[in-house]
Amino acid sequence: MLDHLNPADPGFARDPYPYYARLRAQGPAARVPLTNGTHAWLVTGYDQARAVLSDPRFSNVPPQGAGRPGPDSPARRARGCLARHMLNSDAPDHTRLRRLTTAAFTPRRVDALRPRIEHLADGLVTELAGELDRHGTADLVDAFAFPLPVLVIGEVLGVPEADRADLREWTYRVGSPADALEPGAVDEAWTRLHAYFTQLIGHKRESPGDDLFSTLVHDASEGGLDDGELLAMAFLLLFAGYETTMNLLASATLMLLTHEEELDAARRGGPGRWAAVVEETLRHGSPLEGTTWRRTTERVDLGGGAVIPAEDSVLVVLAAANRDPGHFPAPDDFQPARYLPEGRRAAPHLAFGHGSHFCLGSRLGRLEAAVALPRLFDALPGLALAADPAELPYRPGLLVRGPRRVPVRRR
Template identity: 40%
Template structure:
């Protein structure tokens, strides 16, 4: 997963695996057995089958979570471990069903749709400021000055994070995944948790009308509501997951369009293609290469292999989304492909009960970002050759470290 050639071109490597061993036995970094699934049908089966659990403690006979143990071994206090190892992403039914239902009552389509004018304004402001960030060579890093600031600003406004605190969240988000720098990871998590705890206390004293207020107030007919720990983990998950993947979608998608001028010209001529373009970019160069491990809660037959109870499975989105059995000419970028808004064939936003809660927001931000970026800067071009772009070597993630661009004439 960390092979330099696989990082540079995951599509060829995982495509070869999909054709020769679509359900392949592999080894974790610690030497323990795992499975890698690359074919579309089997990937969707893993994501849709409740017998594959997100939490290893859901497996009969497993009474310890190696993920939590790893965090403790890295020096994280047991008090804070659940905030990163027991989120809505790590739960299974009935806990996941309950959490998802409660959050969905607050994170509504109407709330997301109402953000469109602010997404447009934030996009316009960031695009206007891009020339101010040009370096000595005239290039601008789109990741640093547009792709990241847009979604972090939107989700922070939605949740209710004060403007002065938003730079902290970007730093915390970057440090939270620095497993090779455990001191920074630990301090980032503790600071985030305490920051959210303070926000919740302040909202209880002086309620407002943002998403955090809605999460505090939401309750089921039987009176069930989110606990403080659940509120903290939910805000943390929404903010971190709500900006990083969208930022990488914007970065990856911009690079893809600039290296496929025919597709870019289609989008310029017909901005109404933006929704289709976002779906196609999520399929063709989406930010998620593979899911978190899922654990088999019993022996399961999958793609001609038997997955033993208790062994983890990684569903490779990157393989599924380039499967020729599902997509015609899958390696071709085609923004005119037809995708339904819900139930789409690609798995860029996941599938099944863990389908991305923020998919509608991510699509909206992507549509606005791509349309307005190329509208505002019609002469936009890469300031480096496509094969010189540097990809972050992080398993499961497809993300550019930088995206240097020349703005051209307005």
């Protein structure tokens, strides 16, 4: 009998991997009891995860009445509107929405952001050094891992810098289980996000800039995006644009600070070694713990005794698939060398998903980490962790994963 899965439990958030390993040992997918009294299928094997993510029988469109029942309210209406993003859609709607945004994330356009990312990273490292001088300690999440991606995506969306701290707080709330927060905190965040993006769209219509969001607001190709789709797209780009990269940077710094031999190797190895650190962090730390929820449109036999009925909820757990011992030897060990160009490379990780919903911002996230990490550790060579890593709190939930704090000091 499986234990109930409680995503809000701090112990589970800190280390969910033993639970996922037990699920994987039972077969390609397991029907898991949730603390809210319902059940869901969790897919934890690497091969099965790839299969589900490319199988049209698993729909991304939430069923009618999905979520906890409740009375109509501004928050409920806002949640419904902002949830119309392309991760919650199937073809042909998903195909149209993705095509309208793909042009913003071409390799050429993303790579052109490198000088700006370098400038922003250098400025944040300088501020971090000053904070360490003044106070003796600093939090790498608040001082570095959060502000860099939020500054970058803020520029992409044309969001004023003064608003970015509020947006971080609201997206943190909507990405967390309601049980982990004070009553009403999630509903308030949905309402505020809806109001903010409604105002932003109006501003872009009247005074467009050279940012991506202005382009989407004024793009009339294929009919363009209606106001509801623009609201949902703004939320998706904000959430995906900084939340995952923040967790990637936070997890990478924590791993390097607790694996000094890997930090020394990265400093000696140059860009190729730093790129391997990024890839191994994406695998080992999986900034996206799971995909968005899917549902079966018909009965699906995944093999190994896993037969999922029609209209059942299914979650592909990327964090578990990325530690499948059938594809990654010593999967719980942090070994960047497995992604070095020479020798036999490890299997491609699934940190950015797979199939038609593969993350559009994957190149941008990799670029930010590849730029930021060497700049941080080259400028502050004596950086050390200022807390017991086993006691650091992690983000609750099944969507995103990363340490909430990474306190550091100088040696």
